[in-house]
Amino acid sequence: MTSLKRTNSDDIDFKNLVVLLDQDLKIRDGEDHSFYNQFNKTDKIKHVIIFYENDIAVGCGAFREKESDSVEIKRMFVHPDYRKKGIASQVLAELEIWATELNYPYTVLETGKKQPEAIALYQKLGYSIIPNYPPYEKMDNSVCMKKTL
Numbered sequence: 001m002t003s004l005k006r007t008n009s010d011d012i013d014f015k016n017l018v019v020l021l022d023q024d025l026k027i028r029d030g031e032d033h034s035f036y037n038q039f040n041k042t043d044k045i046k047h048v049i050i051f052y053e054n055d056i057a058v059g060c061g062a063f064r065e066k067e068s069d070s071v072e073i074k075r076m077f078v079h080p081d082y083r084k085k086g087i088a089s090q091v092l093a094e095l096e097i098w099a100t101e102l103n104y105p106y107t108v109l110e111t112g113k114k115q116p117e118a119i120a121l122y123q124k125l126g127y128s129i130i131p132n133y134p135p136y137e138k139m140d141n142s143v144c145m146k147k148t149l
Helices: 012-037 087-101 116-124
Strands: 002-007 047-053 056-067 070-078 106-112 128-130 142-148
Touching: 002 087, 012 047, 012 056, 012 070, 047 070, 047 087, 056 087, 070 087, 087 106, 087 116, 106 116, 116 142
Parallel strands: 070 106
Antiparallel strands: 002 047, 047 056, 056 070, 106 142, 128 142
16 A cells, blocks of 8 residues: 655655665765765755555655745655655655645756756656756756746
8 A cells, every 4th residue: 555645754654765766866976975965954944745555654754844935855765675666756746746835836956967867757647847946057967947837
């Protein structure tokens, strides 16, 4: 059985998944990790989705307000043992529904060129590549994307 839970960054399941996410990003980002990591703090995120399979937290995602008319998707992660099952798509869809309920007309996100599977997923789900927004505008590894909700 699967389920989705709306919560915030205080949730222990979210915190545990973020530890795994950060371990993966440290490897992928290499020398750029410290730059990116400063923008991935989770202590004040009010909108978090956790995906459960058989009561085990296996995926997550979040958003925070970027500007008054947009939210930034953050902290998307699916445990490696559960990938390729559509979990990330379900988490992202629920985040977009939540953002729509809060009257945000679009979402933005930043991912890395060393995460081609993430780029492909976001494009498949209607995200378009845009010019890199601050603070990523000078980062060659960054790919910024946007979707109108």
